[in-house]
Amino acid sequence: MHYWRRLHKDLFKACLYHRKTEYQRFGNSISYYDQQNILPDFKECWPEYKELGAQALQATVKRVDYAFQRFFRGWGGYPKFKSARHDRGWTYPGISGWKAQTTGDNGYLELSNLGQIQMRGKARTWGTPTTCTIIWKPGKWYASITVNCEPKRETSTGAIGLDFGTHHAIACSDGTIIAPPKFLAKTQQKIEQLSKRLRRKRAPNFKKKIKASKRWRKARKQISRLHLAIDLVKLYRYKKSSII
Structure with missing residues (x-):
C-alpha cells in the first residue's frame, strides 16, 4: 500500500510538472481533460500504474486540477511538489476498483490487485457505498467511505443550547457540564x-x-x-x- 501511495504521489508531481513546464516554455494552459486523455499512453510507458485502476488515477489527476482552481480563485497558494510523507493516499471516485464487505460494523475492504484488508470501526448509519478514500496517518491506514443512506436520528420535542468554552468542553443550557x-x-x-x-x-x-x-x-x-x-x-x- 505504501508503494501505491508513492505511485499516486509521483503521478501528482508529474501532472504538476507538466502543467508548469507547458505554460513556462510554450504558454499553453493544460486542462484536466488534456491530462486525463494522456493516461492510457502514460500507463503504457509505466506498466506499474495499470494495477492502480483507471478511476483512481483520474482522481489523482483531478486533485491537481482542483489545486490549480483554488490558486486561480485566490483560495490557496500555488500547488507545490509533495514529499512521500506529506501525501496521504488516493481516492476511488466510483464503485470500480474496490468493494466494502461490511454492514457498517467492522468487515473487510477488497481492493483490486491488492486483496482483502480487515477493517475495524462502526458507522453511525450504513447504506450503499459510493466512494472510498484510502488515507495513511502515522502508523495506521484509514478508509473513508461515503454512502447513500437515510439517517435515523432520535428526536425530541425539546431544545437545548450548547456552549463550547475554554474551562469546560461543553456547557448545556440545562446546567449539564461536560469536562474537557x-x-x-x-x-x-x-x-x-x-x-x-x-x-x-x-x-x-x-x-x-x-x-x-x-x-x-x-x-x-x-x-x-x-x-x-x-x-x-x-x-x-x-x-x-x-x-x-
Missing part, C-alpha cells in the same frame, strides 16, 4: 520535549545527500503519533454534541 479531556496539555508537553530531542539528532539533507539517523526517524514517528492523538481529541466536542 486532560490529555491535550500533557501531550503538548511531550511534543515539546521530543521536538528538542529531534533538533539534536541528524536530520536529512537531500541537497548534501545526508540521510537521517535512526534516532531522528524514531523521534519523528513519535511526534507524528502524538499529533494524530491530538487530532482525535479535538473531535471530542463534536462527538459528544452529536450524542446529545
